[in-house]
Amino acid sequence: MNLVLLDPRQTASEIWSISAKRQLEHLRTHVDVQVGDTLKVGVREGKRYLTQIVNVSEQQIQLKALHEEAVPAKLPVTLIVALPRPKVLRRLIMDSVTLGVEKIILLHSYRVDKSYWQTPFLQQLSHYVDLGLEQAGDTIAPQIQLHKRFKPFVEDVLPTLITADRPAFVAHPYVTEAMPVAIDHPCIVIIGPEGGFIPYEVDLLIKNGCQAVSLGNRIIRTETVIPYVFGRLFTL
Template sequence: MNIVLLDPRQTESEYWSISSKRQLEHLQQHLEITVGDTLKVGIREGKRYLTEIVEVTEQAIKLKPLKEESVPAKLPVTLIVAMPRPKVLRRLIMDSVTLGVEKMILLHSYRVDKSYWQTPFLQQLDHYVTLGLEQAGDTVAPQIEIHKRFKPFVEDVLPGLITAERPAYVAHPYVEQPMPFAIDHPCTIVIGPEGGFIPYEIDLLIKNGCQALSLGNRIIRTETVIPYVFGRLFSTC
């Protein structure tokens, strides 16, 4: 936890209060905070501050804001990813939020097991978003959408996300044209399931405005390909 996220209602008085059991246990057991220590705090969907701890009890930690700090910039990316296995979903959400995506879309496809959509983790997305924000020191959550029908999404929704200034790239190992490097514009990235999109799905994505591009001929796990492609697209080296 590199920042403590607070609900705006917890910051309405002169002294702010941390009362979440999870946050209290982390701060008291792992950081061993004491009165007078400084703590980085963010207001959910708002600003970020350096604060001073003024009181510590078992029930709450009270804080005094000292100065405003900058919130990390987002990556100008809409990430569309085929619904992964439930255990992968947790890591994928946290890592994508930590990396700073603006918007995420979970999508069904032929090789996505229908049982994945029954996972209770889908009801806990906000928790994993919070963990990702705390890791990154961010305060603003990405928008997350769920689309359980591939064809209607690709034909009716996807074209509205694509413009000349904001192209869409689908990672596909069976084409020759490489994924671009160090771009200077926003984009939409489409990542398939573990077994990849079937030919019909790739064709439909291309027909509706996506460019199929390669990251090499290795088949990469979903949770690995996302930081890899972001690092490639937005590298400043």
């Protein structure tokens, strides 16, 4: 935790309060906070501050703002990814948020097990978003959308997201065109499920304005390919 994320209601007065059990345990066990220590604090969907601790008790830690700090810039990326296995989903959300993705779309496809849409983790996404924000020192959560029907999304929604200045790249190992390097404009990145998109899905994506591009002939896991793609496309 590199930032303590607070609800705006916790910062309504001059003295702010940290009372969430998870945050208190972390600050006491791993940081050993004391009165007078400074602490980086962010307000959800708001600003980030350097604060000073003024009181520590069993129930809460109280602090006051010293000065405002810059919030890290977002990556100008919309990440569209076929819904992965639940355990992978947790890491994917946290890592994507930590890297600064602007928008995340979880999509069904032929090789996505329908049972994945029943996982309780989908009801806990905000928790993993918070963990990613705290890791990155960020305060602004990405938009997250769920689309359970592949064809209607690709034909009706995706074309409205693609523009000349925001191309869509589908990571696909069986094409010759290489994924771009060090671009200076927004983009859409589309990642398939374990085993990849089936040919019909790739063809439909291309038909609706996407560029199929390769990262080489190695087949990479979903949780590995996302940071690799972002590191290739942008200077992080």
